[in-house]
Amino acid sequence: MALFIYGTATNTGKGFFTAEDRRAFFLRGYPADVWVVGNNEKGAMWLAEKNGVEKTKAEAQALVTADVQAAQAAWDALPAEQKTDMNLRPTDITLP
Amino acid sequence: MAEYESIHGTRVRYLTSDPTLDSSTEGQVWYNSTSGANKALVQIKATSASGSLATARSGISGGGASPQTVGIVFGGQISPATTNTTATEEYNGFSWANGGNMNLGRGYGCGFGTQTAAVGAGGYDHGNGDQSEVEEYNGSTWSEVTDLPGNQRSQGAAGTQTAGLVFGGDPPGPIRTQSLEYDGTNWTSSGTLNTGRKYLAGCGIQTLALAVGGSVGTPVRSAATEEYNGSSWTSGNSFTEGRSALACFGLQTHAVIAGGDDQDPSIVSSIEEYDGTNWTTSPATLATARRYFAGFGSGTAGAVAGGGTPGITAATEEYNSSILSPRTGVWAASTNLPGTRDNGSVSQSGTTSAAYYAGGSNPGAPYTPDTPTIEYNGSSWTAGGALSTGRISAGSGGTLTAGLTWGGFQGPGVGDNTNTTEEYNGTSWTGGGNLPTPQRECYGDGTQTDSIFGGSFGAPNVTALKYDGSSWTAISNLPAGRFGAAGAGNSSAFVLAGGAPNKTTLEWNGSSWGAGGDVPTSPLFAMAAGGTQTSALFYGGEGGSPSGLLAGTFFYNGTAMESRSNMTQSQSTDNSGDAGSCLAIGGGSPAISVEEWDESAAGTATASTLTTS
Numbered sequence: 001m002a003l004f005i006y007g008t009a010t011n012t013g014k015g016f017f018t019a020e021d022r023r024a025f026f027l028r029g030y031p032a033d034v035w036v037v038g039n040n041e042k043g044a045m046w047l048a049e050k051n052g053v054e055k056t057k058a059e060a061q062a063l064v065t066a067d068v069q070a071a072q073a074a075w076d077a078l079p080a081e082q083k084t085d086m087n088l089r090p091t092d093i094t095l096p
Numbered sequence: 097m098a099e100y101e102s103i104h105g106t107r108v109r110y111l112t113s114d115p116t117l118d119s120s121t122e123g124q125v126w127y128n129s130t131s132g133a134n135k136a137l138v139q140i141k142a143t144s145a146s147g148s149l150a151t152a153r154s155g156i157s158g159g160g161a162s163p164q165t166v167g168i169v170f171g172g173q174i175s176p177a178t179t180n181t182t183a184t185e186e187y188n189g190f191s192w193a194n195g196g197n198m199n200l201g202r203g204y205g206c207g208f209g210t211q212t213a214a215v216g217a218g219g220y221d222h223g224n225g226d227q228s229e230v231e232e233y234n235g236s237t238w239s240e241v242t243d244l245p246g247n248q249r250s251q252g253a254a255g256t257q258t259a260g261l262v263f264g265g266d267p268p269g270p271i272r273t274q275s276l277e278y279d280g281t282n283w284t285s286s287g288t289l290n291t292g293r294k295y296l297a298g299c300g301i302q303t304l305a306l307a308v309g310g311s312v313g314t315p316v317r318s319a320a321t322e323e324y325n326g327s328s329w330t331s332g333n334s335f336t337e338g339r340s341a342l343a344c345f346g347l348q349t350h351a352v353i354a355g356g357d358d359q360d361p362s363i364v365s366s367i368e369e370y371d372g373t374n375w376t377t378s379p380a381t382l383a384t385a386r387r388y389f390a391g392f393g394s395g396t397a398g399a400v401a402g403g404g405t406p407g408i409t410a411a412t413e414e415y416n417s418s419i420l421s422p423r424t425g426v427w428a429a430s431t432n433l434p435g436t437r438d439n440g441s442v443s444q445s446g447t448t449s450a451a452y453y454a455g456g457s458n459p460g461a462p463y464t465p466d467t468p469t470i471e472y473n474g475s476s477w478t479a480g481g482a483l484s485t486g487r488i489s490a491g492s493g494g495t496l497t498a499g500l501t502w503g504g505f506q507g508p509g510v511g512d513n514t515n516t517t518e519e520y521n522g523t524s525w526t527g528g529g530n531l532p533t534p535q536r537e538c539y540g541d542g543t544q545t546d547s548i549f550g551g552s553f554g555a556p557n558v559t560a561l562k563y564d565g566s567s568w569t570a571i572s573n574l575p576a577g578r579f580g581a582a583g584a585g586n587s588s589a590f591v592l593a594g595g596a597p598n599k600t601t602l603e604w605n606g607s608s609w610g611a612g613g614d615v616p617t618s619p620l621f622a623m624a625a626g627g628t629q630t631s632a633l634f635y636g637g638e639g640g641s642p643s644g645l646l647a648g649t650f651f652y653n654g655t656a657m658e659s660r661s662n663m664t665q666s667q668s669t670d671n672s673g674d675a676g677s678c679l680a681i682g683g684g685s686p687a688i689s690v691e692e693w694d695e696s697a698a699g700t701a702t703a704s705t706l707t708t709s
Contacts, residue, residue, distance in 0.1 A: 011411055014190050014600045015614045017383060019416055021141035029384035031407055071407050084206045085314055088361055090406030
């Protein structure tokens with residue numbers, strides 16, 4: 001069985017995930033509103049209650065990669081003087 | 097199986113009351129002979145989501161001395177390396193509101209102080225390079241004050257507006273070791289860091305500050321800790337994962353670091369805690385890994401906002417660490433109602449042996465609001481005086497001999513909602529002061545002379561009112577409208593939770609609303625509640641996915657909602673009693689059941705905060 005459930009959901013702020021959620025199941029947020037939760041009842045319920053849209057791992061990874069690649073392209077287009085140590089080139093993200 | 101005594105060398109302590117609890121008592125076990133419960137302490141650490149910034153940004157500064165629920169952030173960049181922002185935002189533990197704009201937009205500077213007395217120093221202004229500009233914030237506007245003695249960015253900072261400290265950063269190159277003290281007017285050089293670094297973080301006060309992490313030259317990330325005593329820096333123990341562009345909050349003796357980027361450089365989500373000597377990796381992590389962001393608060397209650405992910409984010413997360421005592425409690429069947437009833441008015445401040453249940457209706461549409469009152473003596477229900485106005489989904493409170501009900505639905509053809517209030521003396525109901533407007537689902541709590549509710553069905557559902565025994569008075573509106581919320585307490589200390597469409601928990605302190613700990617599931621509508629602001633029980637209601645009646649029970653300790661044993665059946669029920677002992681009356685299926693909550697009874701061990709160290 002897969003370890004994680006992948007999906008997209010909009011962070012609505014306070015209460016979007018609670019301390020009890022964090023203690024109860026794996027939850028991690030990524031660019032493009034992608035969320036990865038534990039593949040268990042609580043994780044699945046959380047994503048459903050947040051009106052999340054479940055994705056396959058490949059679909060979720062594609063969303064994240066597209067977001068990162070857009071940031072990388074924007075960075076690459078910057079003049080050299082703006083490619084400073086406070087503005088490092090975005091690195092690739094691999095979902096768990 | 098090994099016994100407790102053979103493991104610990106002592107017997108379980110037999111106490112008549114709980115000991116004074118703090119972090120030093122973590123792991124202790126004792127028996128409370130008064131409540132008849134075994135108790136122990138465990139520590140819980142976790143992050144949770146909060147309201148997002150209006151302006152997503154990276155390279156953001158903040159007032160690190162601010163408490164978790166009174167934060168401030170300012171400046172930063174709103175798109176990679178191209179646009180500065182002057183925006184200031186103020187946090188109330190719930191959401192962010194715009195403050196006065198800075199005079200000079202810039203990112204990657206440093207900030208210190210509080211929401212009403214902050215300082216922004218240095219930074220990088222895209223198009224104009226590093227800056228020496230310093231500005232002070234007074235809670236509404238920024239003013240230019242004495243510049244830093246040179247352009248600089250990526251520093252760490254600590255302290256307050258009248259006793260601040262800035263350290264490290266760059267330029268001049270390669271990396272600064274310099275510290276500067278600020279007295280509210282002038283900058284003075286002080287001790288130098290042992291390890292020069294940039295994009296480090298700091299916390300604490302001017303005479304007891306902490307410098308952590310940072311970059312000591314690409315790509316090397318530092319895990320170094322240094323302590324400042326008001327004149328010089330001393331190296332402390334390093335933390336586990338070297339990182340720069342991290343956040344730090346708390347004090348020199350109890351600090352927290354979070355996020356940043358490591359040597360890869362990958363953006364990290366890990367959190368570590370410092371106790372003044374050693375670092376330990378927190379079991380909690382940021383849900384969203386980030387760098388170049390702001391942090392503020394204490395070592396047990398902090399918050400972070402904004403940052404790069406690697407794009408820019410507006411997300412806010414709170415970090416909380418609590419010492420908890422496992423508690424027990426169970427619901428048990430009590431004497432059924434004489435007939436099915438739903439959504440009646442109840443003695444919220446009553447007891448399990450002296451309660452009333454008035455009005456309500458048959459369960460299920462079409463509802464026919466009724467007038468009878470029934471009274472409970474701990475074993476049986478008997479008839480009491482009838483309401484003048486039959487009603488369901490009314491607010492109610494008080495006791496068997498001093499009850500109160502207000503508003504509610506009168507049923508179709510009668511005029512929809514009512515604005516009437518009635519008072520009960522144990523025998524009969526008489527009219528009280530009317531609500532300003534007819535309302536229903538305006539659930540609250542209190543006594544016949546001191547009740548309160550927030551939210552109602554129908555506009556404006558930001559309504560909040562209090563009753564003094566003769567009339568209703570408007571208090572500050574809720575931050576966001578809702579109906580069907582449940583509450584516990586009185587007009588000087590009240591907690592409101594659940595409801596729709598906004599389920600977040602709010603606390604009323606007698607003058608204003610602030611954020612509380614949320615119910616861990618959502619949505620929840622029409623829960624029952626009883627107790628006080630710092631010791632309340634919320635249970636039942638409707639919600640879930642798909643929506644239905646619920647059996648969940650939550651204890652509110654003044655900070656957080658903690659799960660308790662479920663009711664034996666799902667009910668949208670009504671409460672009589674407090675967090676330790678109460679009745680859940682009607683509202684189930686069939687709607688005649690009554691359950692009694694006994695906190696001291698043995699049940700599923702769950703956690704309740706007694707003291708936060």
